Amino acid sequence: MEPVIHIENLWVSISGRDILKGVNLEVPRNVVFAIMGPSGSGKSTLLRALNRILDLYEGLAVRGKVVVDGIDVYNSKTDPSVVRRTIGMVFQIPNPIPNMSIYDNVALGPKINKLVRSRAELDELVKWALEKAYLWDEVKDRLNSPASKLSGGQQQRLCIARALAMKPKVLLMDEPTSNLDTVATAKIEELIVELKKEVTVLIVTHNPFQASRVSDYVAFMYDGQIIETGPTGQIFTRPRNKLTEKYITGKFG
Amino acid sequence: MRTARKLKSAAILSSLLAAFLLTVVLVGHIIATVAYRGLAVVASNFPRVFTDIPAVPGAQEVGGVGPHLLGTALLVAIAFSIGVPISLLAAVFTAESLKPWERKLGKVTRLMTHMLIEFPTIVVGLSVYGIMSALTPYVKTFVPGFKPFSLLSGAVALFLVSVPYMYAQVEDGLKSIPQHVREAAYSLGAGRFLTSYVLLKYLKSTVYAALSIGLARMISETAALFFTAFGSDVYPLLDAQVLFRPIGSLTLAVYYFGLTGYENWVDLSWAASFILFALSLALFTVSKFLLRGR
Numbered sequence: 001m002e003p004v005i006h007i008e009n010l011w012v013s014i015s016g017r018d019i020l021k022g023v024n025l026e027v028p029r030n031v032v033f034a035i036m037g038p039s040g041s042g043k044s045t046l047l048r049a050l051n052r053i054l055d056l057y058e059g060l061a062v063r064g065k066v067v068v069d070g071i072d073v074y075n076s077k078t079d080p081s082v083v084r085r086t087i088g089m090v091f092q093i094p095n096p097i098p099n100m101s102i103y104d105n106v107a108l109g110p111k112i113n114k115l116v117r118s119r120a121e122l123d124e125l126v127k128w129a130l131e132k133a134y135l136w137d138e139v140k141d142r143l144n145s146p147a148s149k150l151s152g153g154q155q156q157r158l159c160i161a162r163a164l165a166m167k168p169k170v171l172l173m174d175e176p177t178s179n180l181d182t183v184a185t186a187k188i189e190e191l192i193v194e195l196k197k198e199v200t201v202l203i204v205t206h207n208p209f210q211a212s213r214v215s216d217y218v219a220f221m222y223d224g225q226i227i228e229t230g231p232t233g234q235i236f237t238r239p240r241n242k243l244t245e246k247y248i249t250g251k252f253g
Numbered sequence: 254m255r256t257a258r259k260l261k262s263a264a265i266l267s268s269l270l271a272a273f274l275l276t277v278v279l280v281g282h283i284i285a286t287v288a289y290r291g292l293a294v295v296a297s298n299f300p301r302v303f304t305d306i307p308a309v310p311g312a313q314e315v316g317g318v319g320p321h322l323l324g325t326a327l328l329v330a331i332a333f334s335i336g337v338p339i340s341l342l343a344a345v346f347t348a349e350s351l352k353p354w355e356r357k358l359g360k361v362t363r364l365m366t367h368m369l370i371e372f373p374t375i376v377v378g379l380s381v382y383g384i385m386s387a388l389t390p391y392v393k394t395f396v397p398g399f400k401p402f403s404l405l406s407g408a409v410a411l412f413l414v415s416v417p418y419m420y421a422q423v424e425d426g427l428k429s430i431p432q433h434v435r436e437a438a439y440s441l442g443a444g445r446f447l448t449s450y451v452l453l454k455y456l457k458s459t460v461y462a463a464l465s466i467g468l469a470r471m472i473s474e475t476a477a478l479f480f481t482a483f484g485s486d487v488y489p490l491l492d493a494q495v496l497f498r499p500i501g502s503l504t505l506a507v508y509y510f511g512l513t514g515y516e517n518w519v520d521l522s523w524a525a526s527f528i529l530f531a532l533s534l535a536l537f538t539v540s541k542f543l544l545r546g547r
């Protein structure tokens with residue numbers, strides 16, 4: 001089957017400094033794909049390159065080819081908004097719009113992208129997304145209260161619901177649990193596994209255990225390159241690269 | 254050591270107290286004077302003080318500041334209704350610029366407006382007068398009534414006094430938004446203007462505060478109007494030429510009537526002061542009301 005993400009020799013530099021140095025990656029559909037690697041290796045930059053959030057950075061230069069769900073992301077004729085609505089993103093810090101209500105946060109994407117034609121349809125979609133994110137039961141009685149009143153874990157699930165409400169083909173998650181406690185983390189991990197029925201999940205994680213729990217494939221990133229990739233079981237039992245082995249056994253600096 | 258710390262905190266406490274008392278006394282005195290002198294005039298000439306034209310100097314009655322009230326309303330309505338969208342758009346454009354040339358243009362805009370904020374407003378007024386005078390011979394061929402002393406010039410001057418401030422406040426607000434909130438909006442497929450709409454909603458209190466202070470600046474501006482609106486004590490004809498004729502304002506009324514030696518005109522000056530004061534108090538209350546619970 002066609003991979004949903006295809007990255008070919010991707011170079012990214014910011015203000016003259018090379019950050020991604022020839023990344024190659026193929027991600028199949030409906031899997032959870034984990035990206036691991038030491039701090040500063042370029043994991044977040046890689047995710048942000050996929051949905052062109054990097055465009056917000058000053059002094060950006062991008063070379064190479066990125067195709068997501070058939071869209072040539074860096075083609076000059078491609079509208080970045082179209083890319084971004086195909087790709088949902090969940091960030092390291094839960095970032096609902098704080099003074100917006102729970103409902104409005106989830107409704108924002110569908111509204112911006114005109115995905116619905118009526119209020120009833122929007123209600124339906126918001127409910128669907130919140131249910132998918134395992135949040136509906138906790139918030140159904142207070143959809144109109146501000147998102148900032150939720151706990152950290154709930155806010156992160158709200159952000160997942162917000163991303164899902166756009167019915168994206170790919171969901172990018174940048175260390176989604178690094179600011180959460182173990183209970184909230186377990187809930188989100190369970191959710192991630194469930195989500196691959198709907199979308200392809202590309203998740204950055206610092207935690208090899210998390211990667212082994214949730215992912216089908218793993219890529220190991222080091223100094224702006226992907227130096228090893230394969231099925232999760234294989235990477236964790238028989239890594240080919242010395243650096244990967246050091247990282248997953250926790251012997252990394 | 255301990256006594257030094259005690260001394261220090263005593264010094265801080267007493268200077269705080271002194272500053273507080275000074276503020277209370279000064280503000281209290283201003284409010285009391287304006288209320289005492291102005292309210293008396295307004296009350297004894299109510300409601301004609303809002304509609305009449307000034308009485309002749311030295312007369313028994315005071316008349317009213319109707320033309321000046323209307324002038325302020327027209328000047329501010331024009332300058333504010335054009336100034337708000339322009340300052341918001343400019344703030345969005347410079348704070349959310351993506352392309353390198355936009356960032357450069359944004360930096361220049363920011364520098365210029367910050368300079369303009371520091372400008373003495375009388376200089377702003379004088380510059381507008383200079384520009385309008387220079388334009389007059391050319392514009393006159395299309396618009397026969399065009400004059401440098403006019404409602405139009407006054408509105409332009411108020412615009413220049415207030416818009417840089419509103420722009421800078423909103424722009425600073427946008428810049429202070431955590432990057433991850435901005436990225437959230439962009440990641441949902443919003444373009445720059447939709448993103449800005451979301452961000453401005455997030456910034457609601459900053460935007461309201463900036464706009465209401467901007468409005469207050471327009472209402473209370475005096476010096477910028479000397480060489481532009483110029484002042485007038487009669488009602489303007491509200492015809493097609495209204496933009497090109499001199500017009501009065503409450504602040505100019507305070508200034509001119511207050512300087513004369515005629516008792517009835519000095520009273521009128523106090524009445525205008527009181528109306529200005531009441532307007533700003535109303536504005537203050539409305540903006541507090543809009544920001545309630547924040």
Ligand SMILES: Nc1ncnc2c1ncn2[C@@H]1O[C@H](COP(=O)(O)OP(=O)(O)OP(=O)(O)O)[C@@H](O)[C@H]1O
Pocket residue numbers: 014015017019037038039040041042043044045046057
């Ligand atoms: N806006 C920026 N301007 C300049 N350099 C940047 C910028 N963002 C990231 N970098 C640099 O790019 C490199 C990769 O950063 P990135 O955030 O992608 O790493 P990461 O693998 O996600 O690290 P972490 O695990 O700590 O999140 C780092 O050296 C960082 O300093």
Ligand SMILES: [Mg+2]
Pocket residue numbers: 043044045174
């Ligand atoms: Mg990162």
